[in-house]
Amino acid sequence: MLRVNKLSKSFGDKKVLDQISFEVEKGDIAIITGPSGVGKTTLIRCLSSLETYDSGTIDISERRSEKEHPVGLVFQSFNLFPHLSSLENITFPLIKAKGMNKEDAKKKALELMESLGLTGLEGSYPFQLSGGQKQRVAIARALAMDPEYLCFDEPTSALDSKLRDSVGEILREIAKKGTGVIVITHDREFAEKYSTKLYALGSELERVE
Ligand SMILES: Nc1ncnc2c1ncn2[C@@H]1O[C@H](COP(=O)(O)OP(=O)(O)OP(=O)(O)O)[C@@H](O)[C@H]1O
Numbered sequence: 001m002l003r004v005n006k007l008s009k010s011f012g013d014k015k016v017l018d019q020i021s022f023e024v025e026k027g028d029i030a031i032i033t034g035p036s037g038v039g040k041t042t043l044i045r046c047l048s049s050l051e052t053y054d055s056g057t058i059d060i061s062e063r064r065s066e067k068e069h070p071v072g073l074v075f076q077s078f079n080l081f082p083h084l085s086s087l088e089n090i091t092f093p094l095i096k097a098k099g100m101n102k103e104d105a106k107k108k109a110l111e112l113m114e115s116l117g118l119t120g121l122e123g124s125y126p127f128q129l130s131g132g133q134k135q136r137v138a139i140a141r142a143l144a145m146d147p148e149y150l151c152f153d154e155p156t157s158a159l160d161s162k163l164r165d166s167v168g169e170i171l172r173e174i175a176k177k178g179t180g181v182i183v184i185t186h187d188r189e190f191a192e193k194y195s196t197k198l199y200a201l202g203s204e205l206e207r208v209e
Pocket residue numbers: 011016034035036037038039040041042043
């Protein structure tokens with residue numbers, strides 16, 4: 001379980017997160033909605049160790065290992081390396097950050113690409129991919145790191161309704177395999193359809209269902 005307890009964060013005088021508490025279990029799809037500027041991105045950046053916080057705790061019980069970053073993040077703008085092919089975007093962190101050998105990294109990346117319907121696009125560069133394809137490469141890259149929990153920043157913002165549902169199905173597949181999924185979105189309809197736990201972030205975080 002990932003347990004966030006009384007997490008607070010300010011930027012200068014501006015308090016962005018004020019004693020936020022919630023829990024996510026592996027297999028959950030926890031979706032957090034809320035108006036612009038309320039701190040959603042800040043919250044998932046704290047969860048994925050990209051941002052420090054001032055007080056409170058983020059605990060992960062039953063961790064598989066003591067690796068440094070058990071919580072991954074799929075960025076809203078995907079943050080793919082523009083000079084690397086799809087395949088290399090996925091293998092690069094495996095080789096550089098995980099120390100995996102090239103052959104094993106390639107095997108793992110190809111399996112993930114196949115599971116996400118990306119076969120045939122191994123040699124394509126980000127500028128040659130559609131928004132949905134870039135997103136799936138970013139998801140494959142994040143999943144390759146075997147996160148115990150995976151956060152998504154506005155995963156439906158650039159997509160039409162058919163692709164929104166395909167992202168929802170991907171989230172369900174990821175959760176079914178035992179990864180805890182945490183999503184922030186403005187898309188209330190998507191949130192209601194795909195969440196197993198739905199929250200609204202305002203001055204407090206409230207459980208909606
Ligand atoms: N690095 C930073 N330095 C200073 N202020 C920041 C920083 N990052 C975020 N903020 C401020 O914190 C507040 C919350 O930002 P955040 O991006 O977390 O909100 P959000 O709910 O994700 O908004 P949106 O839905 O528009 O993306 C905003 O007022 C923002 O300007």
